[in-house]
Amino acid sequence: xxxxxxxxxxxxxxxxxxxxxxxxxxxxxxxxxxxxxxxxxxxxxxxxxxxxxxxxxxxxxxxxxxxxxxxxxxxxxxxxxxxxxxxxxxxxxxxxxxxxxxxxxxxxxxxxxxx
Amino acid sequence: xxxxxxxxxxxxxxxxxxxxxxxxxxxxxxxxxxxxxxxxxxxxxxxxxxxxxxxxxxxxxxxxxxxxxxxxxxxxxxxxxxxxxxxxxxxxxxxxxxxxxxxxxxxxxxxx
Numbered sequence: 105x106x107x108x109x110x111x112x113x114x115x116x117x118x119x120x121x122x123x124x125x126x127x128x129x130x131x132x133x134x135x136x137x138x139x140x141x142x143x144x145x146x147x148x149x150x151x152x153x154x155x156x157x158x159x160x161x162x163x164x165x166x167x168x169x170x171x172x173x174x175x176x177x178x179x180x181x182x183x184x185x186x187x188x189x190x191x192x193x194x195x196x197x198x199x200x201x202x203x204x205x206x207x208x209x210x211x212x213x214x215x216x217x218x219x
Numbered sequence: 220x221x222x223x224x225x226x227x228x229x230x231x232x233x234x235x236x237x238x239x240x241x242x243x244x245x246x247x248x249x250x251x252x253x254x255x256x257x258x259x260x261x262x263x264x265x266x267x268x269x270x271x272x273x274x275x276x277x278x279x280x281x282x283x284x285x286x287x288x289x290x291x292x293x294x295x296x297x298x299x300x301x302x303x304x305x306x307x308x309x310x311x312x313x314x315x316x317x318x319x320x321x322x323x324x325x326x327x328x329x330x331x
Contacts, residue, residue, distance in 0.1 A: 146309070146324055148321070207267050210263075
């Protein structure tokens with residue numbers, strides 16, 4: 105079974121620039137998550153999709169972050185404009201069903217450095 | 220406020236030692252507790268616990284949940300250098316589509 109695919113692996117940008125990350129979940133997984141992991145901390149949920157609908161985006165800084173999951177498969181997360189504090193690893197995860205039923209499977213993440 | 224607390228934050232042991240990692244939580248509408256191992260990349264799934272008192276086991280790793288005292292432990296016996304990683308505890312709340320809250324993790328280092 106192919107895992108969760110993410111790209112790019114690394115990205116370095118200057119503050120105020122924009123950046124986009126891409127995620128392809130495990131085939132058949134209806135639920136897709138974007139997490140932000142700052143060095144030394146646990147992952148923090150940014151947004152959760154069920155198929156192509158948003159389930160939870162309460163912790164997404166909507167003034168600069170946006171995400172979409174067109175057609176209920178691939179997803180993109182965008183930051184515009186980036187700030188220094190956005191430097192983190194952005195993890196995409198998917199699950200067959202929700203957290204009470206099936207575990208999340210994570211991609212390798214995108215390490216973002218904002219200078 | 221929902222929270223997940225792991226202890227210790229870091230641990231250094233020698234190969235062959237047994238370690239116990241702790242995870243306590245305060246989450247409304249508890250649904251499940253998950254353990255992940257994170258090396259330099261993606262967290263990899265270890266266990267998912269939903270019922271109290273039932274031990275889950277995989278090789279040298281085992282875990283158990285106490286829903287009354289609101290904690291879980293992850294045991295690793297006969298540790299190996301390959302066990303060196305950050306171990307993350309996460310708690311799911313609410314509906315089956317509820318959010319997963321992560322602790323900060325325990326950094327385990329196993330010396331040869």
